[in-house]
Amino acid sequence: MLDGKYFHTLARLEIRDAYTEDYLKKGYEGAYRFNSGGDKEIKFLPAMAEFITIASNKVDKMCKLFVDIDIAFKDKLNEARKQRDAIQSELNEIEYARQQAKKDAILDLMKSKEGFVPLRAKPNKEYGWIQNTNLQMKFNWEVHDPALIKVVGESSSGKSVKVEVSINRYDGSVHTFPVETIRMDNLQSFINREVNLRDRVESELDQFVIAQGVL
Numbered sequence: 001m002l003d004g005k006y007f008h009t010l011a012r013l014e015i016r017d018a019y020t021e022d023y024l025k026k027g028y029e030g031a032y033r034f035n036s037g038g039d040k041e042i043k044f045l046p047a048m049a050e051f052i053t054i055a056s057n058k059v060d061k062m063c064k065l066f067v068d069i070d071i072a073f074k075d076k077l078n079e080a081r082k083q084r085d086a087i088q089s090e091l092n093e094i095e096y097a098r099q100q101a102k103k104d105a106i107l108d109l110m111k112s113k114e115g116f117v118p119l120r121a122k123p124n125k126e127y128g129w130i131q132n133t134n135l136q137m138k139f140n141w142e143v144h145d146p147a148l149i150k151v152v153g154e155s156s157s158g159k160s161v162k163v164e165v166s167i168n169r170y171d172g173s174v175h176t177f178p179v180e181t182i183r184m185d186n187l188q189s190f191i192n193r194e195v196n197l198r199d200r201v202e203s204e205l206d207q208f209v210i211a212q213g214v215l
């Protein structure tokens with residue numbers, strides 16, 4: 001290892017997981033790691049050989065010790081894994097609900113009279129790119145950096161929506177495109193990416209300046 005606590009270690013023995021070819025049975029095996037010693041490597045070769053000799057006499061016992069520990073704590077480990085998995089499942093459900101609530105809120109704003117203002121966040125660093133989300137309208141048409149999105153209609157199947165999209169021009173004026181029918185999948189993809197952007201900016205808020213929209 002080139003850093004960390006083993007940087008100056010000439011030789012070490014690792015006990016690591018080992019599996020049968022079908023991965024059905026787990027055991028342990030020893031592995032040797034050596035630093036080269038640089039231009040003095042030849043000086044350390046006898047010491048490396050001695051290390052291997054000493055460690056080889058111990059490695060089987062050490063591997064068996066790990067197996068014995070696994071057997072002794074098997075039931076407790078299984079129970080701990082079940083509890084861990086249950087907690088993780090609960091956390092996943094909470095996170096999914098949080099994400100879904102954000103997505104629903106964005107879609108509700110899009111359907112409102114005011115519409116939805118997408119986020120634009122500029123990094124504090126000098127050469128950072130403004131972060132924003134683009135909206136795919138058609139397969140060959142994407143609105144870059146939308147300033148306002150309104151949903152003004154929806155098909156009976158829910159597979160397509162009518163949207164009114166506005167952008168900010170360089171002269172400060174606002175241009176609104178004619179109402180366009182797009183796939184609902186395109187709108188959902190935009191919402192998903194918008195939520196991801198908001199989560200990232202929110203987690204690193206001190207690194208951004210909000211140029212448009214509200215978190």
